Each structure stands twice: as structure tokens, then as C-alpha cells.
Amino acid sequence: MTYARQKNDTKIMTDTVEKINHNIYPKVPRDQQLVLKSSLLRIRWNMSDKWDETLLWMEEHFSEYLNLPFPENYNAIKEAYNILEILARKNKLGKFKRLFFKTIPFMGESKVIIGEHIDSLPDYCIFERCYWENELVFLSKIRRSNDQNITLLEFYKRYFKHMINIKDINYEYKNYMLAMEKDIDIADECMGGIRGTTNRDVINYLKDTMKEHLHIAVKEISKFENHPNLNSFFIRISMYSLFLGDKDVSIDFFYKFKESNENINHYSKWIRDYYIFLKDYHAQ
Numbered sequence: 001m002t003y004a005r006q007k008n009d010t011k012i013m014t015d016t017v018e019k020i021n022h023n024i025y026p027k028v029p030r031d032q033q034l035v036l037k038s039s040l041l042r043i044r045w046n047m048s049d050k051w052d053e054t055l056l057w058m059e060e061h062f063s064e065y066l067n068l069p070f071p072e073n074y075n076a077i078k079e080a081y082n083i084l085e086i087l088a089r090k091n092k093l094g095k096f097k098r099l100f101f102k103t104i105p106f107m108g109e110s111k112v113i114i115g116e117h118i119d120s121l122p123d124y125c126i127f128e129r130c131y132w133e134n135e136l137v138f139l140s141k142i143r144r145s146n147d148q149n150i151t152l153l154e155f156y157k158r159y160f161k162h163m164i165n166i167k168d169i170n171y172e173y174k175n176y177m178l179a180m181e182k183d184i185d186i187a188d189e190c191m192g193g194i195r196g197t198t199n200r201d202v203i204n205y206l207k208d209t210m211k212e213h214l215h216i217a218v219k220e221i222s223k224f225e226n227h228p229n230l231n232s233f234f235i236r237i238s239m240y241s242l243f244l245g246d247k248d249v250s251i252d253f254f255y256k257f258k259e260s261n262e263n264i265n266h267y268s269k270w271i272r273d274y275y276i277f278l279k280d281y282h283a284q
Helices: 002-007 010-027 030-047 051-060 062-066 072-089 094-120 126-145 152-172 176-195 200-224 228-243 247-260 269-282
Strands: none
Touching: 010 030, 030 051, 030 062, 030 072, 051 062, 051 072, 051 094, 062 072, 062 094, 072 094, 094 126, 126 152, 152 176, 152 200, 176 200, 176 228, 200 228, 228 247, 228 269, 247 269
């Protein structure tokens, strides 16, 4: 799959998925079949190939997903929720509306289970602790969309405080690149927030927060010269800088990615979309 994605060969990817469905799926236990279907959902979504059929299959077997143990149930249902949430934002839920409203309460209730899981982890499990802390950040978005008692500005202040806590944990344990990545994530959240509101107070707060954390990321990234994990960060920093009107920084980081000779098809669709936009913009 990695080779096919790098080559942007959708036929190889499609053929591989079909082979998995026909040759591997029937041979694994039922719980693994459920997990496998949810894993293939994201691949099919990125390929724009039969993702709708997979979602319908997951809806038909939703009760089985609920009965999976944690974290398998959470990870599988989250795959469906992520795509359904995109469809909802585009007003394209259609026949998937019922499934979407099944996933929402499950995701909301998962916060307690995840909190208990974090509390059970030994102190040395830093990566897993930060992973699940990130999931709590993710779930807070769902809570906000269903709780209008908290103002949007207050939501973002709490939201970023939690993200900064995760950054600080990574920094404390000398995971400096992961700490820097959280600054980039905050910039991404700010950009999305600005695009999604007309509230001037919120926009001003998000712009200031975005500038602050993007400035930190640009400063910190120079410490990791030639690290292969930097390449997607180049694209992201380029995009966020352009959004803030800093074209010089944007073009500088865009060409840092170009100079890496990394194949953009190796990355997720949203990173590829950023790249296509930046490529067209800077070609003008």
C-alpha cells in the first residue's frame, strides 16, 4: 500500500484492498474482521472508492462494534465518525445521518473510559499517555458542538490549554520534535477556527495564538535539520504562514519540502491538498 501510494497508483491500491477483502478478511476472527473493515474505510475514503459501501456495512454491524473491547471499539468507531463529520460539515450526510447520530453519544461517553485508561498508565508510558491526552482534545470538539453553554472563546482557551499541557509533557521528557509538532497543531486548529467564525473577538484571539505558536515552530524546526519527519511540517508551516499573510516564510518552507525530493503521495489527503494549493499559489 505504501509503494502504491508513493507511486500514486490507484489501481494497485484498489487491487490490494480487494485482495485483503477476499483473501485475508474471511480467515481472521470476527473481532479482527470488524477492525479490518474500519481500517479499510479510511483507505477507501482517500481513494474515493467504495467508502460509502463500507460505511453502510459498519452501520449494519454497529452493535458488534459497540461490543468490541476498548480501545478497539473506540478506534474503529472513530474512523467512521471522522468521515461522517466531514460529510456533516458539507451537508452531505444523506443516508448516513442515522449512523452519524449513533456515533456521537459513543464518542462523548468515551471520554470517561479514556480518562480512566490514562490514570491506569505507568508514568513511563509517555507516548501512550500523550496519545490518549490528544484523544481527549479531539473529544472536546464533539462536546463543544453539542454544548452551547460554553462560549466559543472560552472553549478555545480551554482547548489550547490542554494542547499546551501535552506539549509540556513532551518537552519535559525531551521529546522536542513532538513538542514542536503540538505548536504546529495549534496553528492548524487556529486556522480552522478562524475560517469557521465571524466573531471578531474569537478571530483576534485565534490569530494571536496562531502567530505565537507558528513563530515557536519556525524557530524550533531549525534544530532538527535533515530529519525525515520534518517534510510534512514544511508543508504545514508554509500553509499557515501564507494564511497569516507571510508569503516569504511560506515560499521558503514550501521549497524546503521541494528540495527534500519527498513524494507528496506518501502523505495524507489533507497534506496533499495543502501541497496542491501551495504549488498553484506559488507558481503564480
